[in-house]
Amino acid sequence: MRHSLHQSLIACALTAAVLSLAALPTFAQTPPSPTPAPATPSINTVGKPECIRTIDLKDFGSIQARYGDLDGDGIPEAVFAQITKAPGTNSAQFITCVTAINLEGKILWQRGTPNTANRNSDSDCACQIYDFDNDGNNEVLVVEGLTFRMLDGKTGKVKREAPVPANDCLLIANFAGSKHPNDLVTKDRYGHVYALDKDLKPLWDAKLATGHYPMNYDFNGDGKDELICGYACFSSEGKKLWEVTSPEHNDGMDIDVLDDSGVASIAIAGTAEGLLLTPDGKELWRKPLRHVQHAVIGAFVPGRKDKQVVMVERINSGSAAGGIATCYTKDGAALWSTGPNGGITIASTVDGWTGEPNRSYLMLFRRSAGNPILLDGTGAIVTTFDPPNGASARNAYCQHFDALGDSREEMFIHNPSTLWVFTNAAPAPAGLPAPNRVQNRRMYGATFYVGQQ
16 A cells, blocks of 8 residues: 555656646834735746645544654655543543544544544644654654553554643653654643653643743754743743733744844734744834734745744634734834635745745635635735635645655645645756655644744
């Protein structure tokens, strides 16, 4: 089956290439008015998406999907986790079923009993794919109830388990300064964060307004991660280094170097406002926004040497007027803003769709306004991901990575019932770097609250 899948994927990539040859700032100040994106943008030359896989997820599907190589053959598999919550609460997440499949849709293993009532959720899930024990093979990491379990990627059998204090999410971090990160962070909703070592023993914990998903980054270059949780920064030992105030919780964030200073910036979607901070907590800008839910960083605008920050305003979860993405510079200038995409729209930075170096596109998905779209550095729609046979991917979710080994990213778009895999049908540019098949941080730090680029 592995050989068959490998041949099939390579054949799909070659076919796509052949077909394409024939067809192919501070709170007190008034925020600057962004330039509206084109009202009726057109598809340009970034390449037409081609759907190379449609997989029926039957009764085991879920909006919670994770991707990684489970059997060591260099080809990614998918894991779907169904979850429920404690009755009458919005607190604890309980994983009820975990299903691993290959990209032909074959179930490799399943843990628990599928239940279509547990396919949808509106929050994170304590499930990741990662080589936690550093044996060269990925495991599936889950928290079931309040028990952490490390499952063999090939079989789903329990390799290790231990009690943990919370189950809202899982983050892989490096507090020990190891060559291979294998510390863990978990949290509850929304008052306590916990750091655990590779042996699942407590390192430190802190009580604070945690927000949704923490983020780790080595700001001081000592080989050990600091942790941003809520509006606070903690050292690898758990010392609170600084904390800023904001009226609502941290909904989502991203961290990256924006310019030639070499110093990272922290972009936070803080519900009531968007913030950009320095590594020591100094404010670069703070903008009043309408339920800003996501913050991502990328080199979106061609011809500029810097990277930009995109904030997505939810406004209201059920609002058709929500889902407005605005692109800002490091100094707080608004470059452009999209029209509404729907209140629950999610954004992700895509660096590898075309293979162009230092060029990011903005993926908008979970759109009530339509199927997932890719935007360029002016906010214009350059491509739309339309499933075959008129199927709808409205409100669908997305992950992206190089699955075919052509140094470009494929788009994995799914809803609870179907997974579609899209590749770029345009020929790959000459001179692309060798494919990097190492699982990236966005994959093993998968979250409902996208950042972690």
